[in-house]
Amino acid sequence: MPVTFTFGEMLSARSVIGTTLAELGAEHENLWVLTPDIGATLVEFRDTYPDRFLDVGLAEQVCVGIAAGLAYDGNIPVVSGMLPFLSMRALEQVRTDVCYPNLPVKIIGTHGGLVGNGGSTHYAVEDLAIMCSLTNMTVTSIGDPLMVGEILRQSMSMRGPIYIRLAVGKKDMVLYEPGEHEVRIGKGIVAREGTDATIFTHGTVVAQALQAADELAKDGRSVRVVDMFTLKPIDEDLIAQCAEETDGRFVVLEDHLAYGGLASRIADVLADRGIHLTAFERLGIPQVYAGFGEDEELRDKHGYGLDATIAATRRVIAAQS
Amino acid sequence: MARTSLRSAEDRPSVEELEDLAFELRSKLLHLCGTYEGAVHIGGDLSAADIFTALFHYGLEVDPSDIANPERDRFVLSKGHAAVCMYITMAIRGFFSYDGIVETYGKLDSAYGMHPCKVQLPGVEASTGSLGHGLPLAVGMALGARHRGEDHRVVCLLGDGETGEGSVWEAAMAARSNELGNLVAFIDRNRQLMTSFAEERVVFEPYADKWRAFGWNVIETDGHDMAKLVAAIDALPATDSDRPTVVIAETVKGKGVDFMEHNLAWHAGSLGAADLERAMASLEANRKKETV
Numbered sequence A: 001m002p003v004t005f006t007f008g009e010m011l012s013a014r015s016v017i018g019t020t021l022a023e024l025g026a027e028h029e030n031l032w033v034l035t036p037d038i039g040a041t042l043v044e045f046r047d048t049y050p051d052r053f054l055d056v057g058l059a060e061q062v063c064v065g066i067a068a069g070l071a072y073d074g075n076i077p078v079v080s081g082m083l084p085f086l087s088m089r090a091l092e093q094v095r096t097d098v099c100y101p102n103l104p105v106k107i108i109g110t111h112g113g114l115v116g117n118g119g120s121t122h123y124a125v126e127d128l129a130i131m132c133s134l135t136n137m138t139v140t141s142i143g144d145p146l147m148v149g150e151i152l153r154q155s156m157s158m159r160g161p162i163y164i165r166l167a168v169g170k171k172d173m174v175l176y177e178p179g180e181h182e183v184r185i186g187k188g189i190v191a192r193e194g195t196d197a198t199i200f201t202h203g204t205v206v207a208q209a210l211q212a213a214d215e216l217a218k219d220g221r222s223v224r225v226v227d228m229f230t231l232k233p234i235d236e237d238l239i240a241q242c243a244e245e246t247d248g249r250f251v252v253l254e255d256h257l258a259y260g261g262l263a264s265r266i267a268d269v270l271a272d273r274g275i276h277l278t279a280f281e282r283l284g285i286p287q288v289y290a291g292f293g294e295d296e297e298l299r300d301k302h303g304y305g306l307d308a309t310i311a312a313t314r315r316v317i318a319a320q321s
Numbered sequence B: 001m002a003r004t005s006l007r008s009a010e011d012r013p014s015v016e017e018l019e020d021l022a023f024e025l026r027s028k029l030l031h032l033c034g035t036y037e038g039a040v041h042i043g044g045d046l047s048a049a050d051i052f053t054a055l056f057h058y059g060l061e062v063d064p065s066d067i068a069n070p071e072r073d074r075f076v077l078s079k080g081h082a083a084v085c086m087y088i089t090m091a092i093r094g095f096f097s098y099d100g101i102v103e104t105y106g107k108l109d110s111a112y113g114m115h116p117c118k119v120q121l122p123g124v125e126a127s128t129g130s131l132g133h134g135l136p137l138a139v140g141m142a143l144g145a146r147h148r149g150e151d152h153r154v155v156c157l158l159g160d161g162e163t164g165e166g167s168v169w170e171a172a173m174a175a176r177s178n179e180l181g182n183l184v185a186f187i188d189r190n191r192q193l194m195t196s197f198a199e200e201r202v203v204f205e206p207y208a209d210k211w212r213a214f215g216w217n218v219i220e221t222d223g224h225d226m227a228k229l230v231a232a233i234d235a236l237p238a239t240d241s242d243r244p245t246v247v248i249a250e251t252v253k254g255k256g257v258d259f260m261e262h263n264l265a266w267h268a269g270s271l272g273a274a275d276l277e278r279a280m281a282s283l284e285a286n287r288k289k290e291t292v
Helices: A013-027 A040-048 A060-072 A083-088 A091-099 A127-132 A145-155 A203-217 A236-245 A262-273 A295-301 A306-318 B015-035 B042-059 B080-093 B098-104 B134-148 B166-177 B207-213 B226-234 B273-291
Strands: A031-035 A053-055 A076-082 A106-110 A138-141 A162-165 A189-192 A197-201 A223-227 A230-232 A249-257 A279-285 B074-077 B154-159 B183-189 B217-222 B245-250
Touching: A013 A031, A013 A040, A013 A106, A013 A145, A031 A040, A031 A060, A040 A053, A060 A076, A060 A083, A060 A091, A060 B134, A060 B166, A076 A083, A083 A091, A083 A106, A083 A127, A091 B134, A106 A145, A127 A138, A127 A162, A127 A230, A127 A249, A127 A262, A145 A162, A189 A203, A197 A203, A197 A236, A197 A262, A197 A306, A203 A223, A203 A249, A203 A295, A203 A306, A223 A236, A230 A262, A236 A262, A249 A262, A249 A306, A262 A279, A279 A306, A295 A306, B015 B042, B015 B080, B015 B098, B015 B226, B015 B273, B042 B080, B042 B154, B042 B183, B042 B226, B074 B080, B074 B134, B080 B098, B134 B154, B134 B166, B134 B183, B207 B217, B207 B245, B217 B226, B226 B245
Parallel strands: A031 A053, A031 A076, A076 A106, A106 A162, A138 A162, A197 A223, A197 A249, A249 A279, B074 B154, B154 B183, B183 B245, B217 B245
Antiparallel strands: A138 A230, A189 A223
C-alpha cells in the first residue's frame, strides 16, 4: 500500500511496522516474525503468514534464542516487543546468541525513552548504551514513522543484527515528506539546514529539535538539525562536517540517558578525531529513575524539554569562541 | 514418516563397537587433559562421553564429508563446556583431525576452544557456552525444519545443572506449545553442579515429572549403558509427532576414572603425567570390570 502521509500528520509507527512486515513477508519466504506477547500490531503478518509468526508469550529470552536458532538455518527473524525487556532481560541472548555468531536478527520495539507513562520498569533509557557496546550490532532510533518501514526494508539485506528503537509508536509526527531525504542506515539526515549551531538528535525528540529550531529562527538564529538515526555505525563525516559548518557549536538532544547514548558517541568521535568545538551541551535523561507523567511533562521535568532545548541552543550560540 | 538417512544401516556400529568408540573417546579426553596445561572440563566430558558416542556414531544423521547437508540432523551442545568431548567425538567420526585438536586446543587462533564457536569451527551447529541458551536455539532450528517440511531431527544436549536456568523452561514451554516432535533434549543427569551435588542446594526432584508437567515425552535411561542408550534412541518418536522428547540419561560425573567419579574437585582440571597414568590405569581397569 503506497503511503500518502505528509509532513506534520500523525501516523502510527506500529501500523507501519505491521504493513511493512506483511509486505516483506511476501518478498522473503524466510522472513519470520516473533514476539513475546506484544503482537497487536503484527496481526496482518500473523494472519497472512501464520506459519512464520510465533508469539511465545511472556518469555523474552526464548524469543530471542528461537530467533537465533531460526537465523542459524537461513531464516530472517524479526523480533518485535517492548525494548526495556528485549534490551535487558534478553540481553545475553542478544549478545551471545545473535551478535556473537553475527546472525541477521532484527530487534524492533517500542518504549525507547520516557514514553508511555509506564514508570521506570517500562522506560528503555539505557538501551542504546547497551546495544552500542555489542560487537556486530547496528543500532538505530527512529522518529519519523514512515522511516521505520524503509529501515526494515534496508535491513533485509544486512548480514548481521540490527536494533530498531521506537518511542511508543502510536501517534508519531511525520517529519519528512516521502523522498525528501535519502534514508540510508549509517548516514545522518540533515533534517533542517542551519549555520549557527547543530542540534544532533534521534527518535521521538527529533520533532522537538525541529520545533526548537523554528522558535530560534524567529530571532534570526539559523540552527541545523541532524537526525542521527543510526547511532552505530555513527556518521563520523557528518559530525566533522557540522563542526566545521556550524562553528563548532553542538547540542545533543536525546530521550535516553544523557551519558552513554548519542552524546557520548559524538563526543567519542570528536575526541578520536581531535576536533575542537566551541561549545557542546548534552540534553537527556539524568541519573534518575523517572516517575510517571506524560512524555512532554517528563522531558520538561528532567531538563530536556522544548524550553531547555531552546535555552541550551542559545547558550551554545552565545558561547565565546 | 521415514527419516532421510545419510548412510546405510550396515554402517551403523553395534553396541560393542559403540562401547569401544566410547572407550577411545575417554582415552583421548584423558590424554588431552594430561597434556594440555589449562583446565579441561573433564568431569562433565566423561559423564557425557557415552551419550556423545551414541549420538554421533548411531543416532544422528550426519555426514562428516558434507557438513552443510540440509537433511542432516542438527546437534546443539547446550552444555558448551563439554566442547572438547564433542570435538573429539566428531574427530573420531571423521569431522575433524584429532591431532589438530590436541596440537592447538585452547591456543591462540585455534578453532578448538573451551566453548564451541560456529564461526571459528564450521561443523558445529551453534556457538554456545553460556548455560541455558542451547534449547531455545534448538527450538528455533526445529521450527525452521517444520516450516520447510524437512524431516531431520534437532538434538540438544544439556547438563542437569544448567536446567536451573529459567530460559530452559521457557524453551520447554515453547517446544510443547509448537508441538515440536522433531526436537529431542538429552539431559546428562550427572547430579553435580560445579560446586555442589544436586539436591544439596538446588532441589531438582521430581525431575522427570517436571518435564512431564511441561508436556514432554520422557524417556529415562542409564547414560552409561550403551545398549540402553541405543534403545532410547530407537524409541524416539517420529519427527512428525507432536511432542518433544527428553531423554534423561543417568550418569556419573567423571565416569570411568575412580578418583574423578562423584568428586567435586574434578569439574574441571588438568592431569599431570603421573595422574594421567593413574587415570588411564583406572579407565582400563573399569573397562575390564565391565566386560567380565
